[in-house]
Amino acid sequence: KKIVLFYGHNGTGKSTVARYLQDTTHNNYSHCSYVLPNAQDYQILVYNTDFVEKNFSQGSFEGVFTLGETNVTAEQAINTAKAEIEKLEKQRTQKQTLNGQHKEKETTQEKAIQAKCFETKHMHDKKDLDHCLIGFKGSTDAFYNEILKTDLIETPEYTFESLSAESKELNSKSxxxxxxxxxxxxxxxxxxxxxxxxEVIVGS
Known part of the structure; x- marks a missing residue:
């Protein structure tokens, strides 16, 4: 078999010729052509860096390669999918962390509100309206839940003083x-x- 070798300095077109022979239909070579005698007797095979990149993939371990363009494409797709999974896992972890922080903040704020409500209740302990708190005056949670079940009145008709006066009157022995x-x-x-x-009423 005859062997033809191309020699030339860097940048003189050796790789360009190889890429053209590798894919003569590429748009970059639309104005190029070549003629071979009995072209049907030839099968052009090009071994260059493009061929290596398409058909050999360096694995995670040095010296381990994946051979074959199809396998390389599949491995690249797998690596892309793994990277996407890692990205999504990271996003999920971040969202779970934020969700936990929000819940913790919400719980802290709710506990503070409960404590404030219970502190307000202490103002009426053992006073004229103390009997209105029977059943939930000994528990912060029970008192807070009772408040949540009570409808909010924007402009109440009664004040603590008027309710206290009525309570005294109702509970007074005199x-x-x-x-x-x-x-x-x-x-x-x-x-x-x-x-x-x-009158007799008859249905129609």
Missing amino acids: ATQKISIKNLVLDLASSESATILN
Whole structure:
């Protein structure tokens, strides 16, 4: 077999010729052409850096290679997928950390609100309205949950003072009886003689 060797300084076009022979249909070589006698008898094979990059992949361990363009492409896809997985795992970890921090902050704020509410309750311990707190005045959580179940009144009709006065009056041993509402008398006998009650009503 005849062997033709190309010699030349760097930058004189050796790699360009090799790339052209490797892929004569590439747009970069649309104005190039070559002629071989009995071209059907030839199979052009080019071994250059492009061939190495496509067909050999350096593995994680030095000296271990993956051979074959298909295998190299698959390995590159796997590595890309692994990198994406690592990226997503990192994002998930960051979100979980932030979520935990938010929950911790929320819990801390809620505990502070509970403590403030319970502190306000102490102002009414063993006073005229103390009996209104029976059932949940000994527990911060129970008292706070009871507050959450209570509808908020923007403009209350009563003040602590007025409620306290009413509570004193209701619980006072010297309470006086209030005048009750007069009894209502309804004369049904006279109503039965009404003319309208003698009318016969028939459904249509």
